[in-house]
Amino acid sequence: MRNPNRYHLLVFSYCVLLFTTVIHLVLSADYVPADKILLNCGANGELSDDDGRQWTSDVGSKFALAGADSIVSEAATQKPSVPTVPYMTGRVFRSEFTYSFPVASGRKFVRLYFYPASYASLNASKGVFSVVFGPYTLLKNFSAYETANNLNFDFITKEYSVNVDSGALNITFTPASGTPDSYAFINGIEIVSHPDIYSSNGNALIVSTSTAFEISNDTVLENVYRLNVGGQAISPSKDTGLFRQWGGDNPYIFGASVGVPVATDPNITISYPTGMPDYVAPVDVYKTARSMGPTPEVNVGYNLSWYFDCDAGFSYLVRLHFCEVGPEISKINQRVFEIFINNQTAETEADVIAWTNKKDVPYYKDYVVFFPSGPPHRDLWLKLHPNTASKPQYYDAILNGVEIFKINASDGNLAGSLPAPAPVQPIIDPNRGISSGKSSKSNKIGIIGGGVGGGVAAVILIGLLVCFVTRKNKKRKDPNSSDGPSGWLPLSLYGNSHSSGSTAKTATTGSYASTLPSNLCRHFSFAEIKSATKNFDESLILGVGGFGKVYKGEIDGGTTKVAIKRGNPLSDQGVNEFQTEIELLSKLRHRHLVSLIGYCEDNNEMILVYDYMANGTLREHLYKTQNQPLTWKQRLEICIGAARGLHYLHTGAKHTIIHRDVKTTNILLDEKWVAKVADFGLSKTGPALDHTHVSTVVKGSFGYLDPEYFRRQQLTDKSDVYSFGVVLFEILCSRPALNPTLPKEQVSLAEWAQHCHKKGILDQIIDPNLKGKISPECFKKVAETAVKCVADQGIDRPSMGDVLWNLEFALQLQESAEDSGGKGAMVLDDGVYDEVPLKGKASNGDYEGDVTDSRSTGMSMSIGGRSLASEDSDGLTPSAVFSQIMNPKGR
Incomplete structure (x- = not known):
C-alpha cells in the first residue's frame, strides 16, 4: 500500500520546486511596467522616437486638464544633436497648468524633457518656472535656457522616482511670479512604473555611522548620476524595461590615475542572487568594471577616485554596484579594499566574494551622505583604496556601477540652484586623452579644484614611484655617471643576461x-x-x-x-x-x-x-594652429600615405603588427608633406594564423580607442582601422577626437559624426575651409569609408587594404571632378545645401609634384617615380606588400 505521508511529501517537494522556478523566471525577466505613458507635448499625432518608442500627443489628451491658459508650438530651430521626438514641439503655459495622469499606485519614474528654444516667438531666456508634484517641489525658478548654457547642453532631461498612493499622478507647471514675461514650457513627459528597488529596507547606512536611513514611500528621489563603470554608455532601450540611461564613467574620474577596465569574458553568465531581480541593473553593468591595475606598489600609493558636482543642502543616496568578473578573483581575501565617500569611511573591508560567496554574482551597497547648506555646489567624492591590513592576495579595488540620487528635503523640496558655468578650458592630456574631463553632468565641476587636487595626487604618486624605482636602482647605478636622470632602471636589467649583482660595461x-x-x-x-x-x-x-x-x-x-x-x-x-x-x-x-x-x-x-619631420604632426595643421590650412587634396593624400604605412604593418611585414595608438599626433609630415606613421611604443605583434585576436590590457588614446577592444580587451588589426576612421573625421571636420566643452552628444567626434551622417547632415560640420572644395562624389566616398571604419564591431569594419583602396578611389573622383570643372559640396550660412564650382588644382603647397601617381588602379603604384616595392617594403614584392589593393579582401 502507498505510504500517504511519502506521497504528500513528494507532492509538496514538486510544488516548492515549481514555485522556486516561477519566482526565478519572474526575477530574471525584464520588468514590464504597469504604466507606460509617453507624452509628446504639442505634437500632431503619434510619433516614434529614435528608440522606436511610440509617443502620443497631448493635444486633446485626457492628461491635459481643460481650460488652462496654454498654447502649443514648434521649436523655432533644431540643433543637429536634438532628436525630433519629443523635443521639437512643446506646450507653453502663461499661468499655472496641471497634467493629471491616471495610474496604478506604486513607484513611478517621472522624466521631464526640455529643449530651450524659442516657441511662438517667445524669448527662450524668459522660460522660468517651477514644477510641483503634490507636496514636492521638483524644480523652482528653473531656467532650461540658463541651465543648458551653463552645462553646455542642447537639451535637458530630469528624472525623478515618486510614489503614488491614489489613482492619479498630478504635475503642475507654474511660471515664475517675480520674472516679467515669464512662462513655463515642457516638450515631453514620460511616466513609467518601476518596482521599489531603491527603498532602503534599513540597509542604507549614513556614511561613517551605523545609523540606517529610511527611504520610504514618502521619499522622492532625483537621479543625478547613473554610470556604467569601466564600460560604455547603455541606452534606455538596452535597460531592463525601466528605460534608464547609463553613462560612461571616464569623464568623472579624478586625476591621471584612472585604473584599468577589468578583463571580462563576453560569454560569462551573470547569476543574480536569490531575491535580487535582474532589473536592478542591466547585465552589461556587471560585465564591465574598473580596477586599479596590476601593480601593487602603484596601487597602494593612490586612490581610484571619482567626483560629482552636487547641490548643497541635500542628502544623497549613493548606490554602488559590484561583481567580480575577472578571471583571477574567486576566493575570499583575494581583493579587499576600502571605500570612502566625501572623505568618510563607508567600508573598511569591502570584499565582493565575501558578500556574494562566488564570482559572477552581482551585489550592491547603499550609502547616504549629507551636504549642509553653504556654497550652492559641493563635490561628492568617491574613493577606493586597497586594504593592506587584511593582507589580501591582490592590493586592488573594483567597481562596476554607480547611481546617485538626490533625496527630497524635509519640506519636500528637491530644487537646486542654477549650475555653475562650464569651464572654458578642459583638463586634457594631449597624448592620452581626457584625464579629468566633463560630460553630461560633470561640466559643472570647477576646474581649479580639480586641477589642484589632481596636482596633489600626481605629486604623491610620482614621489612614491620615484622612491620605489630609486630604491631598486640604488645599488645598480653607474658610480661614474653625472649626467642624466637617475630614475630609469637600465634596460639591461630587463631581460638581459647579466649575472646577479654585476654590470657589464662597454669600454667606449x-x-x-x-x-x-x-x-x-x-x-x-x-x-x-x-x-x-x-x-x-x-x-x-x-x-x-x-x-x-x-x-x-x-x-x-x-x-x-x-x-x-x-x-x-x-x-x-x-x-x-x-x-x-x-x-x-x-x-x-x-x-x-x-x-x-x-x-x-x-x-x-x-x-x-x-x-626629422620638418612639417610636424598632422594635428598641427588641422586646428588650434597658426599654420596655413591644408588643402583637401593634401589631407586626402596624407591619409592615403598613413593608410599605406598601416596596411604594410598589417600585411607586409613577417608578422601582423598592430599599431594600437593611431591618431593625428602620430602621423608626421616631412618637408615634402609625405605622411609617416610614428610612435610604435604601444604596438603589438598580431595573432597567429589560428587565432582571431590578441588578449591584452587596453592601451591607447581616448577618443581613438576601439570600443570592442575596450570592452573585451581583445586586440585585432581592426582596432587600428577604428582609430584611423576617427582620423578621417578629424581631417574632414578639423576638430579634436574628444572635446568635453561641447554638448554631450558632440563630445566624441566619432559618435557625433556617425549621428550626423545618419541624419544626412555630415556636410554641415566639416571644416569651413573645405566648403566648396570637395566634389560630392569624393565627399560621399570618404564619409562612407570613415563611418564603416568606426563601426562598433570589428567584423563590420573594412580591412586597412579596403580603406586604402577607397581613399585612392576618392582621390581619383576628386581629380576627375577638378579636371572636368565639376561642382563641390558646400553648405551656405543659412544651412541650405548648394554646389559651387570646384577650385583649381592644388597650389605648390600641395605635394602633388612629389607624388607622381598616388592613385591605385590595381596595376601600378609609384611615388616620386620610384617603385613602392623597392623603396617601401624592404625588398618585398608588390603583391606581398599591397595584396589588399589588388585583392581587397586581403588575407
Missing part, C-alpha cells in the same frame, strides 16, 4: 651593455646626444609627448637633421615602450613609417633618434 661609452639590435640601428653615446641638442636646449623642443620631450638636433657634424625623443623617468611610458619601438622600427623600412636612426641608453637614459 661607460654604459651598460645592451642586447638591443645595434646591428640594425645606430647606438649613440650620451655625449653625442648632448652635442646634437646643444645640451638639451629648451629652444629646440619640438613637442612633449607621453614618453617625454622631443628635441630638434643635428648629427654627423651638422649634416643630418634629426628628432631626438628623450624619455622622462616620471612618465607612465617606460622600458617596454622604449624596447618595443627599437625592436620594431629597426626591422621595418617603409616610405610611410618614420625611420629610426638610433638610440641611446647611456647613463640610464632612454633616448630615440628619428628622421
Whole structure:
C-alpha cells in the first residue's frame, strides 16, 4: 500500500520546486511596467522616437486638464544633436497648468524633457518656472535656457522616482511670479512604473555611522548620476524595461590615475542572487568594471577616485554596484579594499566574494551622505583604496556601477540652484586623452579644484614611484655617471643576461651593455646626444609627448637633421615602450613609417633618434594652429600615405603588427608633406594564423580607442582601422577626437559624426575651409569609408587594404571632378545645401609634384617615380606588400 505521508511529501517537494522556478523566471525577466505613458507635448499625432518608442500627443489628451491658459508650438530651430521626438514641439503655459495622469499606485519614474528654444516667438531666456508634484517641489525658478548654457547642453532631461498612493499622478507647471514675461514650457513627459528597488529596507547606512536611513514611500528621489563603470554608455532601450540611461564613467574620474577596465569574458553568465531581480541593473553593468591595475606598489600609493558636482543642502543616496568578473578573483581575501565617500569611511573591508560567496554574482551597497547648506555646489567624492591590513592576495579595488540620487528635503523640496558655468578650458592630456574631463553632468565641476587636487595626487604618486624605482636602482647605478636622470632602471636589467649583482660595461661609452639590435640601428653615446641638442636646449623642443620631450638636433657634424625623443623617468611610458619601438622600427623600412636612426641608453637614459619631420604632426595643421590650412587634396593624400604605412604593418611585414595608438599626433609630415606613421611604443605583434585576436590590457588614446577592444580587451588589426576612421573625421571636420566643452552628444567626434551622417547632415560640420572644395562624389566616398571604419564591431569594419583602396578611389573622383570643372559640396550660412564650382588644382603647397601617381588602379603604384616595392617594403614584392589593393579582401 502507498505510504500517504511519502506521497504528500513528494507532492509538496514538486510544488516548492515549481514555485522556486516561477519566482526565478519572474526575477530574471525584464520588468514590464504597469504604466507606460509617453507624452509628446504639442505634437500632431503619434510619433516614434529614435528608440522606436511610440509617443502620443497631448493635444486633446485626457492628461491635459481643460481650460488652462496654454498654447502649443514648434521649436523655432533644431540643433543637429536634438532628436525630433519629443523635443521639437512643446506646450507653453502663461499661468499655472496641471497634467493629471491616471495610474496604478506604486513607484513611478517621472522624466521631464526640455529643449530651450524659442516657441511662438517667445524669448527662450524668459522660460522660468517651477514644477510641483503634490507636496514636492521638483524644480523652482528653473531656467532650461540658463541651465543648458551653463552645462553646455542642447537639451535637458530630469528624472525623478515618486510614489503614488491614489489613482492619479498630478504635475503642475507654474511660471515664475517675480520674472516679467515669464512662462513655463515642457516638450515631453514620460511616466513609467518601476518596482521599489531603491527603498532602503534599513540597509542604507549614513556614511561613517551605523545609523540606517529610511527611504520610504514618502521619499522622492532625483537621479543625478547613473554610470556604467569601466564600460560604455547603455541606452534606455538596452535597460531592463525601466528605460534608464547609463553613462560612461571616464569623464568623472579624478586625476591621471584612472585604473584599468577589468578583463571580462563576453560569454560569462551573470547569476543574480536569490531575491535580487535582474532589473536592478542591466547585465552589461556587471560585465564591465574598473580596477586599479596590476601593480601593487602603484596601487597602494593612490586612490581610484571619482567626483560629482552636487547641490548643497541635500542628502544623497549613493548606490554602488559590484561583481567580480575577472578571471583571477574567486576566493575570499583575494581583493579587499576600502571605500570612502566625501572623505568618510563607508567600508573598511569591502570584499565582493565575501558578500556574494562566488564570482559572477552581482551585489550592491547603499550609502547616504549629507551636504549642509553653504556654497550652492559641493563635490561628492568617491574613493577606493586597497586594504593592506587584511593582507589580501591582490592590493586592488573594483567597481562596476554607480547611481546617485538626490533625496527630497524635509519640506519636500528637491530644487537646486542654477549650475555653475562650464569651464572654458578642459583638463586634457594631449597624448592620452581626457584625464579629468566633463560630460553630461560633470561640466559643472570647477576646474581649479580639480586641477589642484589632481596636482596633489600626481605629486604623491610620482614621489612614491620615484622612491620605489630609486630604491631598486640604488645599488645598480653607474658610480661614474653625472649626467642624466637617475630614475630609469637600465634596460639591461630587463631581460638581459647579466649575472646577479654585476654590470657589464662597454669600454667606449661607460654604459651598460645592451642586447638591443645595434646591428640594425645606430647606438649613440650620451655625449653625442648632448652635442646634437646643444645640451638639451629648451629652444629646440619640438613637442612633449607621453614618453617625454622631443628635441630638434643635428648629427654627423651638422649634416643630418634629426628628432631626438628623450624619455622622462616620471612618465607612465617606460622600458617596454622604449624596447618595443627599437625592436620594431629597426626591422621595418617603409616610405610611410618614420625611420629610426638610433638610440641611446647611456647613463640610464632612454633616448630615440628619428628622421626629422620638418612639417610636424598632422594635428598641427588641422586646428588650434597658426599654420596655413591644408588643402583637401593634401589631407586626402596624407591619409592615403598613413593608410599605406598601416596596411604594410598589417600585411607586409613577417608578422601582423598592430599599431594600437593611431591618431593625428602620430602621423608626421616631412618637408615634402609625405605622411609617416610614428610612435610604435604601444604596438603589438598580431595573432597567429589560428587565432582571431590578441588578449591584452587596453592601451591607447581616448577618443581613438576601439570600443570592442575596450570592452573585451581583445586586440585585432581592426582596432587600428577604428582609430584611423576617427582620423578621417578629424581631417574632414578639423576638430579634436574628444572635446568635453561641447554638448554631450558632440563630445566624441566619432559618435557625433556617425549621428550626423545618419541624419544626412555630415556636410554641415566639416571644416569651413573645405566648403566648396570637395566634389560630392569624393565627399560621399570618404564619409562612407570613415563611418564603416568606426563601426562598433570589428567584423563590420573594412580591412586597412579596403580603406586604402577607397581613399585612392576618392582621390581619383576628386581629380576627375577638378579636371572636368565639376561642382563641390558646400553648405551656405543659412544651412541650405548648394554646389559651387570646384577650385583649381592644388597650389605648390600641395605635394602633388612629389607624388607622381598616388592613385591605385590595381596595376601600378609609384611615388616620386620610384617603385613602392623597392623603396617601401624592404625588398618585398608588390603583391606581398599591397595584396589588399589588388585583392581587397586581403588575407
